Structures are given as structure tokens and as C-alpha cells.
Amino acid sequence: MAASSSIRTYIPTPPFLSPRTPQSSLSSSLKLTSPHFSPSSKPLLLSSPLSSPLPLRAAATSTPSPNTPTTTFHGLCYVVGDNIDTDQIIPAEYLTLVPSNPDEYKKLGSYALIGLPAAEYPTRFIAPDETTSKYSILIAGDNFGCGSSREHAPVALGAAGVTAVVAESYARIFFRNSVATGEVYPLESEVRVCEACRTGDVVTIELGLGRLINHTTGKDYGLKPIGDAGPVIEAGGIFAYARKAGMIPSLAA
Numbered sequence: 486m487a488a489s490s491s492i493r494t495y496i497p498t499p500p501f502l503s504p505r506t507p508q509s510s511l512s513s514s515l516k517l518t519s520p521h522f523s524p525s526s527k528p529l530l531l532s533s534p535l536s537s538p539l540p541l542r543a544a545a546t547s548t549p550s551p552n553t554p555t556t557t558f559h560g561l562c563y564v565v566g567d568n569i570d571t572d573q574i575i576p577a578e579y580l581t582l583v584p585s586n587p588d589e590y591k592k593l594g595s596y597a598l599i600g601l602p603a604a605e606y607p608t609r610f611i612a613p614d615e616t617t618s619k620y621s622i623l624i625a626g627d628n629f630g631c632g633s634s635r636e637h638a639p640v641a642l643g644a645a646g647v648t649a650v651v652a653e654s655y656a657r658i659f660f661r662n663s664v665a666t667g668e669v670y671p672l673e674s675e676v677r678v679c680e681a682c683r684t685g686d687v688v689t690i691e692l693g694l695g696r697l698i699n700h701t702t703g704k705d706y707g708l709k710p711i712g713d714a715g716p717v718i719e720a721g722g723i724f725a726y727a728r729k730a731g732m733i734p735s736l737a738a
Contacts, residue, residue, distance in 0.1 A: 560622055562624050563608075564625075571634075574597065575638055595611055625679055629652035638659060667718045683701075695709070
């Protein structure tokens, strides 16, 4: 079989990824606490290139706990507004890059958020001649990730060094792709944080506490629970989680 061929694998769809989940119920879906897939869910059809998996990135600090996730993210934040679509996150001209190729994965990250209008965002997310961003936490407004369904959007952010996005709300397909790829944590804020933080502020996200702490301003904000999506992202995406759970065979050593 040619290297460009793909395999199509059926695995059960977690309730928080179900295509039948209405947009209005996204927040309630995030409150699920069981890491197990629903046996009654319809199967999710995914395609995976017959090539090496996505390159591993530095993981967030995490201490295993039987009850409460303690993952922590810390770094500079980059702030954007409402309705940031996937064309702004990664323009269509860069979709020919193959994320499973380490060199192209790195190049994909260098184009993250290049579609943002320079007049509105004079501070660029990726500095000239750099391939990754110094901003590891992205803060956004309403409807982040709207537009096309390209999986390259969360992958580009992850390749650029983003560990988590905190938005007022998400386009469902971006949230779904973020969980499925395991590239970034798509977290929802309880208030409009994008108007309370500025690009360059030093922030910490405490998943276990459900808080975003802005060390620059001395204020902190509540985050909605990530629920069942957390273990999938922490495992490295839906395929890695399914292998870990014994739902599909593990990769050969």
C-alpha cells in the first residue's frame, strides 16, 4: 500500500464529541466526569495517514490524582477577540503541509494565526524568523475556531507551542478537533476574559481548581470543567486514548 494511503478506523464516539450534541449543550457536556466512552454512542469515523504519529511536544506539568486533575499551564498569553475563524488560525494555502511529517509539522506551527489582520493585531503571534511562539496560552472571545472543519487549526496552534486556549465559547468543530488531535486544551471561561487580559500578561491555568490566574494584574477567573475531554487530550488524542483504553490495538514496538 502506498505511503499516502490512509486507514479508516471505527471507535465509539465519546459523548462530548458526538456530532449530535447541540451547540447549546456543549457546556453541560464538558461537566461529564467519567473518562469512559458511552457504549450507546454512534461510532466516529476517523482517518489516519499510514505514517509516523505527530511529533511529541513538551507536556504540561501534571501530577496523577485519582480524583482531581492537577495539570497546570504557565506562560505568556496572547489575546484575540470574537469569531476568530480557521482561515485566521491557519490559512488554506498551508493545508498541504502534512502534520505527521516532523519538518512540515514544525513549519505548520510557524504559520499559526498568520491570518490575523495586522491592523488589529500589530503584535504578531509568531515573531519574524521564528517557528514557535513565546505565547503558550491563547485567550479568545466568543465562537473561537468557527469556519471550516480543518484539523490543521488546533494542530498548527499546538505545533506553535500553545498548550491551552481559553475562550468564551467555541465553534463545535474546533472543540472536537482539539480533543481528537490532543494538541491543545480548549477551555471555556465563565466570564469574558479576553477583555480583562492583555497580550503579554503572565498567566497560570490550574485545571484542578478551574482557575485562570493573571499574575500581571493580580486577578483570577473561573473556568468551566473540561470533563471527559481531559483524559483524551492528556493521552495525546483520541487514537492514543483508545489504545490506552484497549479499544484498538497498540502500535507495534
